Amino acid sequence: SQTIHQWPATLVQPVGSPLSLECTVEGTSNPNLYWYRQAAGRGLQLLFYSVGIGQISSEVPQNLSASRPQDRQFILSSKKLLLSDSGFYLCAWNPRDTPSSYEQYFGPGTRLTVT
């Protein structure tokens, strides 16, 4: 069965510090991968998605970046965090090119507080 992991679960970082959040998926190959952010009291917002290694599409311009160094690894980064980067970050995946490819499966999330 497939499993999606995210770490860390919670993170408190000062403004201006770097960020690295990691997401890994087990039990599948060639997944589509997604990073979402949920700010307090707001809906989920798609930040990045990837259809393959090294292929990243950005949905929202910001000081965040994403990378996919391996097929089942998706990393969200920032060189300098802003207060507005605080939120709940969710990674998700779905299988590519299958009848169930419309489903998305979410990781447990990382709660980031920028102080």
Add this chain to the structure above:
Amino acid sequence: KNEVEQSPQNLTAQEGEFITINCSYSVGISALHWLQQHPGGGIVSLFMLSSGKKKHGRLIATINIQEKHSSLHITASHPRDSAVYICAVRETSGSRLTFGEGTQLTVNP
């Protein structure tokens, strides 16, 4: 105006009550999702539907494509149903999901 609107934003019910959460959208879609977000933040997919009705246990989801409207119903609600319920649509023009802002449901014993 958001592309996906949910109502109500907050809902408090007594255990056993029948609950309805509504979702309206303004774009053409290929699928609509209902998600449940637990207090810790984890999200679980409840339903994905593109027409008609689906049922899973005490949960029922319906969609009317012509009216661009979907409802999530919970029968015989229970305190463990307390969560945020999120509607999300997949537009016909792309692969990404657009999310509503969620409905906070609290079921009191």
